[in-house]
Amino acid sequence: MTTYRGIKVTPENIARDKKSPKAGIYRGIKHDAVKSEKSNTSGKGIYRGVKHVA
Numbered sequence: 001m002t003t004y005r006g007i008k009v010t011p012e013n014i015a016r017d018k019k020s021p022k023a024g025i026y027r028g029i030k031h032d033a034v035k036s037e038k039s040n041t042s043g044k045g046i047y048r049g050v051k052h053v054a
Helices: none
Strands: 002-004 007-009 024-026 029-031 044-047 050-053
Touching: none
Parallel strands: none
Antiparallel strands: 002 007, 024 029, 044 050
């Protein structure tokens, strides 16, 4: 077991936050819950003359 600031860290006492989309107000404008979308790009290309593959 490891300790963090004097407390034993076990799988039972680790906080597990589930991030769920929530509605709210941003800069005075109401909005609905927004689901994040991942891009379907290939992850390879040329940026400023340098090839990269991700």
